[in-house]
Amino acid sequence: MSSDFQVPPLTELRQRLSAKWQTFPHDVLPLPVAEMDFPLAEPVAAALHQAIRRSDTGYAAPTADLAEAVAGYARRTWDWSVDPDGVHTVADVGIGIVETLRRIVAPGDKVVISPPVYEPFSWWVHEVGAHVVEAPLTEAPSGDSTARGPRLDLTALERAFADGARAYLLCSPHNPLGLVHPREDLVALAELADEHGVFVLADEIHAPLVLTGAQFVPFLSVSQEARRRGFSFLSASKGWNLAGLKAAAIITADPAPKRYVERMSPHRLYRTGHLGVIATVAAFNDADAWLAEVLDVLDHNRTLLAELLDKNLPAARYTPPQASFLAWIDFRALGWGDDPAAHILGAAKVALNSGHRYGFPGFARLNFGCAPETLTEAVVRIAESC
Numbered sequence: 075m076s077s078d079f080q081v082p083p084l085t086e087l088r089q090r091l092s093a094k095w096q097t098f099p100h101d102v103l104p105l106p107v108a109e110m111d112f113p114l115a116e117p118v119a120a121a122l123h124q125a126i127r128r129s130d131t132g133y134a135a136p137t138a139d140l141a142e143a144v145a146g147y148a149r150r151t152w153d154w155s156v157d158p159d160g161v162h163t164v165a166d167v168g169i170g171i172v173e174t175l176r177r178i179v180a181p182g183d184k185v186v187i188s189p190p191v192y193e194p195f196s197w198w199v200h201e202v203g204a205h206v207v208e209a210p211l212t213e214a215p216s217g218d219s220t221a222r223g224p225r226l227d228l229t230a231l232e233r234a235f236a237d238g239a240r241a242y243l244l245c246s247p248h249n250p251l252g253l254v255h256p257r258e259d260l261v262a263l264a265e266l267a268d269e270h271g272v273f274v275l276a277d278e279i280h281a282p283l284v285l286t287g288a289q290f291v292p293f294l295s296v297s298q299e300a301r302r303r304g305f306s307f308l309s310a311s312k313g314w315n316l317a318g319l320k321a322a323a324i325i326t327a328d329p330a331p332k333r334y335v336e337r338m339s340p341h342r343l344y345r346t347g348h349l350g351v352i353a354t355v356a357a358f359n360d361a362d363a364w365l366a367e368v369l370d371v372l373d374h375n376r377t378l379l380a381e382l383l384d385k386n387l388p389a390a391r392y393t394p395p396q397a398s399f400l401a402w403i404d405f406r407a408l409g410w411g412d413d414p415a416a417h418i419l420g421a422a423k424v425a426l427n428s429g430h431r432y433g434f435p436g437f438a439r440l441n442f443g444c445a446p447e448t449l450t451e452a453v454v455r456i457a458e459s460c
């Protein structure tokens with residue numbers, strides 16, 4: 075960690091008014107809500123300070139800045155050529171997905187998700203009156219020497235698509251497992267979707283946080299089928315910790331999906347945070363160096379967590395993620411019941427997300443987007459108090 079990248083001490087973090095720091099009493103170490111504890115990237119902070127100095131707090135303007143920033147970042151980072159004309163501003167990824175679903179599904183239609191997955195995926199489907207169909211992740215087929223952990227179950231997806239599903243919510247990278255989908259799975263998914271007339275809504279919010287050793291593949295970059303059936307949802311809110319500022323992008327790369335986005339309310343832009351657009355443009359244009367520091371800390375923390383669990387809670391099972399700051403931990407062998415997060419919160423005053431809310435009793439999700447010292451304290455507290 076460089077000297078200008080020090081994580082603020084807990085006393086300072088507790089002064090933050092965001093959900094992560096206000097949901098629990100001060101004696102609880104909060105490691106659930108997907109916010110990071112790191113100081114804001116300097117170029118982002120500078121852009122926001124300048125806006126405040128100008129009293130520039132009106133509505134977001136219809137400029138091409140955000141689209142061009144997204145396209146520049148995608149080209150530099152993933153060698154993905156995004157046409158700025160296909161980048162549409164929206165308040166956040168959740169709203170982008172719900173508003174897209176409203177245009178492509180009718181009440182009662184089926185929308186497929188792959189649990190365990192970010193819990194609001196099913197809320198969003200219910201919000202538009204559609205039905206959730208589950209095609210859970212699977213282990214790679216045995217005998218596959220390249221197999222690593224769970225991946226998309228293409229057979230289950232094909233079954234669900236053939237059974238009349240209208241859309242699939244792809245989480246890429248996949249929260250809560252931090253799974254980076256291999257290109258061949260995305261190509262196969264696009265083929266299946268095209269064959270069965272299914273739209274793929276690719277939530278790529280965690281993509282800037284892919285860690286050393288894995289390569290993120292943007293869904294719309296894999297094939298013509300993917301572009302014909304796909305929408306990508308991207309923002310700087312996870313990578314640069316800007317969730318409260320409310321700006322994101324829906325990306326389309328074919329006239330058919332683009333037409334659906336263009337049918338959304340013209341107020342889509344005015345519902346986006348003006349400061350969010352300013353911060354997002356600064357993040358995508360000028361904050362690669364800050365992100366590289368974050369990735370170093372996260373890379374360190376994912377290994378540190380494995381070491382801490384080995385030493386203090388050897389019965390817990392955890393595979394370090396390929397992306398982001400979320401760890402998916404199997405506590406079943408510890409005998410802490412269906413909701414180990416509730417047990418841990420009561421006994422150790424460490425807050426995690428309950429795995430049963432993702433359909434996986436006995437599991438919990440831990441956010442390691444924090445100082446290594448905080449992570450160490452959390453695991454030691456759990457081991458000593460539970």
Ligand SMILES: Cc1ncc(COP(=O)(O)O)c(C=O)c1O
Binds near residue numbers: 311
């Ligand atoms: C996969 C995924 N999608 C969407 C979100 C929420 O994004 P937004 O605040 O832009 O709606 C999160 C937040 O953690 C997430 O993990």
